[in-house]
């Protein structure tokens with residue numbers, strides 16, 4: 672099991688986005704702006720949908736990784752921290768009380 676987190680990747684994306692490095696895909700996409708980043712994200716979403724309907728689990732893992740990376744680039748272009756999305760997910764979890772119920776039942 673990997674210790675690598677989306678927050679780790681968010682930090683890499685932020686560093687590379689601002690690097691302006693000629694060899695950086697992240698910098699290229701970030702500089703191109705939201706239309707390009709969102710289009711790429713949409714392409715990866717479609718590729719993930721296609722992979723999800725097939726039998727190839729490795730392909731779905733690979734497309735999922737592409738999707739999450741490009742989603743983080745979209746968030747970076749929009750200047751939205753990943754923490755904001757996590758806070759929204761946490762708020763919804765708190766609303767349903769599922770986490771507390773799971774903790775109480777030990778599952």
Ligand SMILES: N=c1c2ncn([C@@H]3O[C@H](COP(=O)(O)OP(=O)(O)OP(=O)(O)O)[C@@H](O)[C@H]3O)c2ncn1[C@@H]1O[C@H](COP(=O)(O)O)[C@@H](O)[C@H]1O
Pocket residue numbers: 683684687694695696697698736737740
């Ligand atoms: N996780 C990724 C990642 N996933 C996908 N990609 C790039 O996304 C690009 C587009 O992927 P596609 O599969 O659509 O490739 P393509 O069809 O040839 O691309 P286009 O024709 O659409 O331009 C490719 O250049 C991939 O290398 C990524 N580029 C970077 N990262 C992460 O970002 C870090 C910094 O990367 P750079 O910014 O390139 O230094 C890396 O160390 C990784 O951690």
